[in-house]
Amino acid sequence: MYPLKNVESMKNMPKKQRKDKTYCLGIESTADDFGVGIASFTGEILANKSDSYIPAEGGIHPREAARHHAEVADKVLNDALSAAGVKPRDLSVIAFSQGPGLGPCLRTGATVARALASYLNIPLVGVNHSVAHIEIGKLKTGVVDPVTLYASGGNTMVTAFESGRYRVFGETLDIALGNCLDVFAREAGLKHKKGLPLGAAVERLATEGKNLVSLPYVVKGMDLSLSGLLTATTALLHRGSCRLEDLCYSLQENAFSMVTEVTERALAHTEKEEVLLTGGVAANKRLQSMLSVIAQEHDARFNVVPLEFATDNGAMIAWTGVLAYRHGLVTPLEESFVKLRWRVDKVDVPWIQ
Amino acid sequence: MDTVAEQTLLKKGAEASLYLADWHGRKVVVKVRIPKKYRPAALDEQIRSYRTVHEPQLIHEAKAAGVPTPLIYMVNVPEASITMEYVEGQQIKQLLNKVPQQKRQELCVKIGELIGKLHRQGLIHGDLTTSNMILSPEGKIYFVDFGLGEKNIELEAQGVDLHLMKRALQSTHYQFWEEYFKGVLCGYSSILGSEATEKIYEKIMEIERRGRYVEERKQ
Numbered sequence: 376m377y378p379l380k381n382v383e384s385m386k387n388m389p390k391k392q393r394k395d396k397t398y399c400l401g402i403e404s405t406a407d408d409f410g411v412g413i414a415s416f417t418g419e420i421l422a423n424k425s426d427s428y429i430p431a432e433g434g435i436h437p438r439e440a441a442r443h444h445a446e447v448a449d450k451v452l453n454d455a456l457s458a459a460g461v462k463p464r465d466l467s468v469i470a471f472s473q474g475p476g477l478g479p480c481l482r483t484g485a486t487v488a489r490a491l492a493s494y495l496n497i498p499l500v501g502v503n504h505s506v507a508h509i510e511i512g513k514l515k516t517g518v519v520d521p522v523t524l525y526a527s528g529g530n531t532m533v534t535a536f537e538s539g540r541y542r543v544f545g546e547t548l549d550i551a552l553g554n555c556l557d558v559f560a561r562e563a564g565l566k567h568k569k570g571l572p573l574g575a576a577v578e579r580l581a582t583e584g585k586n587l588v589s590l591p592y593v594v595k596g597m598d599l600s601l602s603g604l605l606t607a608t609t610a611l612l613h614r615g616s617c618r619l620e621d622l623c624y625s626l627q628e629n630a631f632s633m634v635t636e637v638t639e640r641a642l643a644h645t646e647k648e649e650v651l652l653t654g655g656v657a658a659n660k661r662l663q664s665m666l667s668v669i670a671q672e673h674d675a676r677f678n679v680v681p682l683e684f685a686t687d688n689g690a691m692i693a694w695t696g697v698l699a700y701r702h703g704l705v706t707p708l709e710e711s712f713v714k715l716r717w718r719v720d721k722v723d724v725p726w727i728q
Numbered sequence: 729m730d731t732v733a734e735q736t737l738l739k740k741g742a743e744a745s746l747y748l749a750d751w752h753g754r755k756v757v758v759k760v761r762i763p764k765k766y767r768p769a770a771l772d773e774q775i776r777s778y779r780t781v782h783e784p785q786l787i788h789e790a791k792a793a794g795v796p797t798p799l800i801y802m803v804n805v806p807e808a809s810i811t812m813e814y815v816e817g818q819q820i821k822q823l824l825n826k827v828p829q830q831k832r833q834e835l836c837v838k839i840g841e842l843i844g845k846l847h848r849q850g851l852i853h854g855d856l857t858t859s860n861m862i863l864s865p866e867g868k869i870y871f872v873d874f875g876l877g878e879k880n881i882e883l884e885a886q887g888v889d890l891h892l893m894k895r896a897l898q899s900t901h902y903q904f905w906e907e908y909f910k911g912v913l914c915g916y917s918s919i920l921g922s923e924a925t926e927k928i929y930e931k932i933m934e935i936e937r938r939g940r941y942v943e944e945r946k947q
């Protein structure tokens with residue numbers, strides 16, 4: 376994002392539109408979801424539509440996912456516009472997730488965004504996907520300055536705002552939490568339930584687990600490592616000496632205890648008064664309950680982002696686009712290339728005091 | 729712990745509570761690893777007793793390696809408590825940004841030397857942050873909190889240790905972290921030599937590239 380050099384577009388806007396009817400359309404396409412959201416400048420989410428790529432087998436194939444996104448883009452765009460009751464001409468700005476994520480998927484979303492912005496002749500705002508997760512969480516739960524655990528298929532990090540940026544206080548040294556659960560589920564031959572990630576199957580079986588199997592518990596400072604845990608659990612699975620329910624239970628207890636420990640350390644360190652849980656794994660009840668315990672112990676309020684806004688979605692991109700645009704940040708076309716590994720702590724967030 | 733009378737809570741950390749107490753006429757810190765209700769009791773007990781046993785061992789070995797650490801007086805495994813010397817002084821975290829530039833540099837070099845001494849003896853601190861370092865009135869830097877430490881001579885473990893130091897500097901001293909980390913590496917190299925330091929620096933870069941979404945990582 377760059378400071379707005381040319382404020383013409385804002386100036387030339389009819390007064391009425393600038394004030395009451397200013398909308399941002401956000402496009403999300405970092406991984407398996409293609410999402411379009413529409414947010415008003417006053418923080419209303421008018422639409423949040425998406426279509427997910429579901430692989431026939433295995434994990435996300437980036438090229439296949441991108442092909443899916445290109446195929447559904449116009450349908451999802453139309454769905455969002457009609458749900459919001461907004462015409463393309465009513466839009467003031469187009470936001471898109473510029474990274475981090477899978478290259479082909481990001482490029483597809485960026486191409487749609489560029490085309491729309493050029494056609495409508497309105498500004499484009501590139502948004503950091505991780506920042507967007509935090510911002511929509513704040514908007515939807517009303518928290519102001521939280522320690523955030525963002526746990527999904529591609530990310531596991533504990534962040535908190537400090538001097539102009541969201542700083543990373545802890546993160547995975549290797550694979551993400553959702554990825555760990557998904558891969559184990561796949562190894563165990565568990566099947567997708569429509570609309571749910573594979574990890575949800577692990578959660579269901581875990582409730583029937585009774586015996587805690589000894590597995591690696593790896594916390595290094597504020598960071599954690601999940602790949603050894605996944606390998607060990609998978610090895611036990613293939614040996615066949617443990618019940619699958621017990622393995623699911625033990626895998627979850629170990630992995631969630633590790634992220635909870637790291638979150639608690641960040642909470643104690645920053646002394647913030649709010650804990651926010653977001654990302655696809657936020658839907659997991661066991662993880663929620665662990666985090667609510669530590670929040671309580673540190674006299675902090677615990678909030679979970681509603682699932683619709685916790686998983687990847689277009690609304691979060693639209694809303695973060697609003698925040699950025701209102702602070703004079705736009706992305707010139709020639710700077711709108713996607714950033715596959717754009718860390719959250721590389722992004723200035725001037726809208727927070 | 730029955731011998732410790734009159735405890736006042738010094739700090740409630742994420743993992744343990746620190747109490748200030750009097751133990752046979754000595755000023756001591758009692759570190760109690762509190763049970764964590766969020767994880768299953770069996771797992772919790774395993775983690776707490778493991779760390780309670782290993783921390784004093786590492787503190788002791790660190791001292792032998794030439795790194796100032798508190799004296800250990802008593803370990804109570806069932807209660808997961810460690811009674812140790814109270815170290816007078818100030819946390820590096822609190823003073824580092826406030827002292828003049830030259831003093832800052834000196835402290836960072838000193839910290840680097842101490843890390844070098846640990847690594848030379850195959851000791852990994854596991855949680856190198858400026859809040860785990862105390863500057864005593866006589867100018868010695870004490871390392872505390874070895875709860876996440878281990879004995880490991882592998883370059884990988886040493887690299888992660890220094891990577892965590894770097895990350896801690898980035899998050900708590902973001903204005904000056906580069907200068908600080910340079911100082912740390914300089915001190916480290918005075919103990920282990922420039923060749924070993926270059927190797928470990930390469931390792932840190934490799935560890936960071938392995939992390940998710942790092943710009944430097946090759947696609």
